[in-house]
Amino acid sequence: MSVLLQTGKLYLLRKPFSKSCSKYIFHRKKSDVPRKFISFDEIVAQRRAEARQSLVVQVNSESSFNELHGYCSKYATINDIHHYKNSAGEHFMLIEFSSEENLNNVLQSCSSHKKEIDVMGVQSPFLWFRATSVKEKYAQNVTHLAVKDGSLSVNEDVLFEELMNCSSVSEQIQMLYDRTVLNDIGVRLRYMVARQLETVFSSLYANIKVQPFGSSVNGFGKMGCDLDLVLTNTLTDDLTSQKNRLVYQEKKSEGGRSPWQRHMELVGALLELRVPGATRVQKILNARVPIVKYSHDLADVDCDLCCNNTSGVYMSELLWQLGALDARVRPLAGAVRRWARAAALTNAHPGRWLTNFPLTLLVLFFLQQPASGPVLPPLRRLVELAGKEDTRVAEENLNCTFLRDLNKLPTESYSQNTDDLQTLLFKFFEFYSQFEFQDKAISINEGRPVRKPNSLPLYVVNPLEPALNVSRNVSYEECERLRLEVRNAAWHLESCLDGHKSDDWGILGLIEQKASRGLKKLLRVGNSHRLVSMKDLFNDNDELEPSAQGIRSKLEKFKKTEKLTEASDVTRGDKKSEMKFKNSQSAREVYRIRRNKLI
Known part of the structure; x- marks a missing residue:
């Protein structure tokens, strides 16, 4: 989300947000003073503007792109269309129009709700594309989907294979970040969820604003991360001006519980009854900060909604700036x-x-x-x-x-x-x-x-x-x-300095699940391998904290122990030494893996 100018070159630190950042760069005047950084407020404003001129439409499949593009093009100019699937396998298109006015033209063409289903109508930026028996002919479409399967997480096996083929640990760390960071459509969808709540709640609260915070916007989020939302209705100077003699009548909050608890109770009820896609609503009202948890099935994201917790937004801004x-x-x-x-x-x-x-x-x-x-x-x-x-x-x-x-x-x-x-x-x-x-x-x-x-x-x-x-x-x-664990990780990374690439080379030995990593390493080295306690490696008689030199000497001592063990097995001529396990479950797991020749 940030642009950094270093040594005369332009670096995009966050690839998924490069397009949005470019918009701000291109929209600035030539006379403006060049800047290294774009502010957090500018990024938020850009994302909110994108959400105000976007719709999410449920379709039959990605092949519906041409028909949907042709239909919407009759009413408005389209910037981009992004495709994604939720965890239920349903297909959606996120359409960004050229302006908010264009989007309103499209909404005016939307039909009413299903007559055969008993519902109370509601307008929101989440729609669905109805099938028709009469096929319309549209002009030849020369554009293509901006993104296909945009919310698809990287396959772990594919990721580990790519990390294995990296030339350095630094390259591994950068690739891990690039493959798992929350991408552009993930951020867009989170702002669309916020926009939906603003649309539904706008008739109940003056100057309503719903803003994402936390990992969704601070730059440290990963694919599939939860969405934290804060609802505010801060009254502006225009609404509180002493010059105006006509003043809105207001409802005072009464009752034994905190007003925010009562408001969040109402918000939870509205989510259950009025917000399309909101399911599994859970109200946690007795916490220090009352929240409502729910899942948004259309955007495929879990949400936590609170009220007036603006410190969370400022904390997200601070983390974003440091990043x-x-x-x-x-x-x-x-x-x-x-x-x-x-x-x-x-x-x-x-x-x-x-x-x-x-x-x-x-x-x-x-x-x-x-x-x-x-x-x-x-x-x-x-x-x-x-x-x-x-x-x-x-x-x-x-x-x-x-x-x-x-x-x-x-x-x-x-x-x-x-x-x-x-x-x-x-x-x-x-x-x-x-x-x-x-x-x-x-x-x-x-x-x-x-x-x-x-x-x-x-x-x-x-x-x-x-x-x-x-x-x-x-x-x-x-x-x-x-x-x-930090000592074990330091020991592992130093063992990679020799340049030898094993199955747990570099950060692979750090990010793989600990249980599976230990079992695979045990089987790979053979039955003669001795399990060495990390306590024995790092706790010497001098009771000093391990330094970089201490870790290196212990590593060399451990390698010598391995070589002596292997030499003794060769001398004895043992082809199959008996392996002992603490329980039968481990033994069965080892036998199964060997039988299937997975390792």
């Missing part, structure tokens, strides 16, 4: 999040483990360290440079002021090292393998470790609410497991 400052930030964060999921450090369900948000803050904090030149500035630097136009105040008078125009940020504040992605990933694991979690807290506000205010095992400061710990749910066991 836009350097092209290495988002691929590195994507690799770390994928590694954490494979190592079971994160979980899709809430609990005592890490979530993606504090894990992303861990990556940003590491990139702020001055050891070899900071890649990112601390948040306090952005606050210091903020002007009056950057002032933002969220709910409960929460100050969310920081520099919005990154072009005002001095170039010496960021990208001050030239390490490639492979080096950064290894240094990330090495940094946290030696981090003093028991005494220090992680704060991207300061860009350096700060003293923990309490005895919680992991303390990650909330950037916009420094008094809060975003990892307060993490248990002691999970924090210790994080320390162990």
